[in-house]
Amino acid sequence: MSEAAKNLFDNEDLDAKARAIAEARAQLDSGQGVSNDAVKAWLKDLAAGRRRPPPCG
Incomplete structure (x- = not known):
């Protein structure tokens, strides 16, 4: 294996990561998120x- 590509995460696209984080924050700010309590209740039911x-947001 070459030194340039040791694993999948070596060539991380920081610009794409920043765009994805910004988009996720905008979705949460607009109320499209799911509350932690709703997720915990769902997981307890599954268990x-x-x-x-x-749960859906």
């Missing part, structure tokens, strides 16, 4: 064997 659709 108890109660299957239901994941």
Whole structure:
């Protein structure tokens, strides 16, 4: 294996990462997120064997 490509994460696109983070923050700011409490409740149900659709934002 060449030194230039040791693994998948060596060539990280920092500009794409920054754009993705900015887009995610804008979505959260506009109310498109899912609350931590809703996710925790869903996960507790899954752990108890109660299957239901994941929470949506």
